[in-house]
Amino acid sequence: MKRALIVLATLALSFPALAAQDQVLTFDHRVVGDRALTIEMGPVLPLFTQSFLGTLASTNLTPGGSLGLDVDFYLNDLFRLGGGIRGMAAFGPNGHTLFVVPLMFRTTWELKSFPWSFPVGISTGVALASYNSHAWMDPFVVPSAGVLWNMSPSWSFGLTASEWLLADLYFGPSPATTDSRFVHLFDLSLAAVYHF
């Protein structure tokens, strides 16, 4: 009887300690050198274009889709740097396809509440845009925010929302400077992250 009480007391005392250890050593804890490979896919909603004078107009594009692949390197548990490539396609009124392929550098902060992570980031780079046999390179900025569920030490899944801001710039005479546009696209993607 006395021995049984000692075992129960030991177990009772160890439970809080084990619980505390769970909270500190969750498997979404990252250290410098950890890497993450992100695959994203989802719909893109063309929002509007904006001229230098501020005039807003319809993009005249159908909703499209995007596919992306990113690699990030953790600098600490909450901050990572990386780069990636995306591909986006949508259609014009006459069925011509607009392709936008951004090559991006990105920074991401991850706010965490185990098992959830809330990555907030910003990407920048140049995008190769192609439409109706014409092609051009546009600089861009993409702020993004998302939510990820850390299923295991290696895999996270979630949703990312991004606002693509392309600067379609021309300096004349053809195309004219007045043909420059800021292009706003909204990207909502399902994301799968592999940590390695």
Place this chain on the structure above:
Amino acid sequence: MKNTLPLVLMLSVLLGSCSPGATGMFAGLEVETKIPVGTLSKATVSSMAEDSGHFYVAGGLKLYTRSLVSLTDSATWTDSTSTITGASQVLAVASVAGHVFALAGDGSTNSVYKLTSSSWTSSPAWGTALTLSGGENPVAFVPVIGSDGRSISSLLVVAESPLINGTKGGFNKVYLFTSSATQDGLASLNPSGVKLSSPVTSAATDGTSIYLANASYLWKTGANLATPAVISYSWGQDLSTVLSVSGTTALNGLYVGTKALGTAGGSVFLSTDSGATWTSVTTNTKSAASALLCFTTLLLPKDATRIYAGTLGSGYGELRATAFLATPSTETSNTGNYDVSTLPTSVVTFLYATADGTTVCLGTNSLGLWTQGTDKTWKQQ
């Protein structure tokens, strides 16, 4: 640094391969609208005519007609080929002061037909086939463009001689149909016994003389093809089109368009002294897509601000009144669907201005008939 070199090289190649087109990509998308597919959308359209009641189009070896209402409305074209008795193919149509002519045949020999009434409703009525006085086979219509740069003052019928010992005898006669044309009112051109081995392809008048483009020659004749003489000048390439403009200030003069030859692109030349001296008014001999320019037709629309120049495979361009800087497909950037369609790389077979001046029509090879209204947007018929 070594690792970034491939990336820099890749970006350089990508940037170097970028071709933005004449319009900003997204600015062009803003104005793009759906191009409706019409009856003539796949046809090769060779010519167009009109009278007081109808439009006529020769396309895909057929005759299409529609009522004379705005070409921007939804009226449809009717296949009226069968109304020409004895003809299975319609090669061309033309109209001179309300008289409508059709060039039609059975694939080997052709005839000229004249519409007998312009007030028809259900189907056009054609007279019997007109016979050329020399017995030649008519092969083409060449409208004589008036001095306003767009109206048709008279009509030439290019005739092919009968076979001589199995060999084609050349296009040694050109027949003139005037505004009062009947089968008896023909005058023929047979310049001093010179055999025209190539057909006349374009004609224009300054109100007194008629200018005929024929291979490397530009002929100048009297009012009824009288006293033909060659204007002595070397444009470097064969001529394809001629246009005479008077009555405006900035655009007056005699124009010729030339074909591409070898690696040399064509040009548009201007003479302001009736052909004595010439100056090229096009600065480039390639289109924006780097294709050699080969001009096919010239026209001055009623607004008389720019001369339209059709090309072989580079669409059409607009020559500015004060600065002739443009090449086809660079001066058409904001005209609605032009840039987004395949017009910038199409063959323009003819340009035609409707009599009321509201519409410019553009015939193409395999891309049907396009019309440009006063809003400058292009629509497919």
